[in-house]
Amino acid sequence: xxxxxxxxxxxxxxxxxxxxxxxxxxxxxxxxxxxxxxxxxxxxxxxxxxxxxxxxxxxxxxxxxxxxxxxxxxxxxxxxxxxxxxxxxxxxxxxxxxxxxxxxxxxxxxxxxxxxxxxxxxxxxxxxxxxxxxxxxxxxxxxxxxxxxxxxxxxxxxxxxxxxxxxxxxxxxxxxxxxxxxxxxxxxxxxxxxxxxxxxxxxxxxxxxxxxxxxxxxxxxxxxxxxxxxxxxxxxxxxxx
Amino acid sequence: xxxxxxxxxxxxxxxxxxxxxxxxxxxxxxxxxxxxxxxxxxxxxxxxxxxxxxxxxxxxxxxxxxxxxxxxxxxxxxxxxxxxxxxxxxxxxxxxxxxxxxxxxxxxxxxxxxxxxxxxxxxxxxxxxxxxxxxxxxxxxxxxxxxxx
Numbered sequence: 383x384x385x386x387x388x389x390x391x392x393x394x395x396x397x398x399x400x401x402x403x404x405x406x407x408x409x410x411x412x413x414x415x416x417x418x419x420x421x422x423x424x425x426x427x428x429x430x431x432x433x434x435x436x437x438x439x440x441x442x443x444x445x446x447x448x449x450x451x452x453x454x455x456x457x458x459x460x461x462x463x464x465x466x467x468x469x470x471x472x473x474x475x476x477x478x479x480x481x482x483x484x485x486x487x488x489x490x491x492x493x494x495x496x497x498x499x500x501x502x503x504x505x506x507x508x509x510x511x512x513x514x515x516x517x518x519x520x521x522x523x524x525x526x527x528x529x530x531x532x533x534x535x536x537x538x539x540x541x542x543x544x545x546x547x548x549x550x551x552x553x554x555x556x557x558x559x560x561x562x563x564x565x566x567x568x569x570x571x572x573x574x575x576x577x578x579x580x581x582x583x584x585x586x587x588x589x590x591x592x593x594x595x596x597x598x599x600x601x602x603x604x605x606x607x608x609x610x611x612x613x614x615x616x617x618x619x620x621x622x623x
Numbered sequence: 624x625x626x627x628x629x630x631x632x633x634x635x636x637x638x639x640x641x642x643x644x645x646x647x648x649x650x651x652x653x654x655x656x657x658x659x660x661x662x663x664x665x666x667x668x669x670x671x672x673x674x675x676x677x678x679x680x681x682x683x684x685x686x687x688x689x690x691x692x693x694x695x696x697x698x699x700x701x702x703x704x705x706x707x708x709x710x711x712x713x714x715x716x717x718x719x720x721x722x723x724x725x726x727x728x729x730x731x732x733x734x735x736x737x738x739x740x741x742x743x744x745x746x747x748x749x750x751x752x753x754x755x756x757x758x759x760x761x762x763x764x765x766x767x768x769x770x771x772x
Binding site: 411413414415416423424425426439440441442443460461462463464483484485486520522523524525585589 | 648649651652655656672675678719739744746754756757759760762763764766767
């Protein structure tokens with residue numbers, strides 16, 4: 383009787399635990415992509431099932447895509463990337479955690495019905511949590527961690543708990559050895575304002591001065607036009623944002 | 624007899640099938656895994672990664688003179704500095720952005736050109752020694768710059 387009870391309990395624990403682990407499946411491989419088994423790297427194959435906590439790495443000009451559970455949550459792994467994947471699911475919720483050691487990934491987390499979804503990507507210095515459906519996360523030794531929302535909202539948090547909600551052009555960037563992330567609109571600001579150097583010249587203007595064959599300014603050219611003085615009318619339109 | 628040898632040939636071919644279909648370069652990934660733990664990398668390590676990046680790995684292709692990232696005056700065992708890596712990168716990507724690099728083509732200005740193009744970060748000098756994770760990050764940035772997958 384005792385043996386029967388023990389068997390039933392063991393079996394139920396086995397089945398319950400098995401149900402917790404989601405199926406991690408390889409859906410696309412380009413170039414050289416591998417998973418770690420013991421101390422060896424073995425090639426990834428399309429359709430292959432991977433165990434919980436698996437480490438995946440991609441080489442130069444290589445990428446891989448993994449399906450993380452039955453809800454079609456997936457991650458696209460960019461070249462020179464190494465990640466570790468944990469994925470659990472039940473009928474009511476999914477819980478995915480990706481450890482990003484280096485490189486970049488693109489996570490797609492579509493929402494279905496009332497399934498409670500936890501999806502986190504952690505680097506050594508920051509964590510992104512999906513509140514929408516798609517985001518890119520990258521991590522490198524010098525640049526640190528970057529989180530870039532693609533669709534809807536993503537949350538970026540550093541190790542000190544400083545959190546930003548990101549959408550549109552807002553980007554989270556946590557540099558190593560810095561207490562706070564960079565200004566989340568920094569990328570947009572840098573795109574909006576051109577870099578200027580001495581005398582207010584842009585790099586293109588300096589390059590054209592150095593390399594263009596400007597006849598009016600050259601020693602042997604016709605410089606008479608430069609000696610003429612006169613008045614010119616100039617219309618200037620100033621737009622304040 | 625003939626039937627048996629055909630059968631044998633078929634079995635041999637079948638056993639080698641996975642090797643043909645999934646021939647991926649695992650040495651590349653082992654090498655990158657080793658780089659992760661290196662506190663200082665060499666010029667040779669960078670050349671090897673550039674060869675993986677360009678796909679120039681065979682001796683035949685090497686002799687074609689397509690290795691535009693190579694630097695003169697360095698041996699493979701020389702320690703790699705930020706400036707050396709920047710010059711290799713600037714040559715490989717044909718970088719613009721820094722006037723001084725366009726004029727002089729020196730390591731110092733190649734480093735500035737890499738910073739201007741968002742490939743390197745401006746928190747050191749061109750004489751700093753690169754470690755393994757930094758070199759791998761540089762290649763992620765090169766891939767990003769090229770608009771890779």
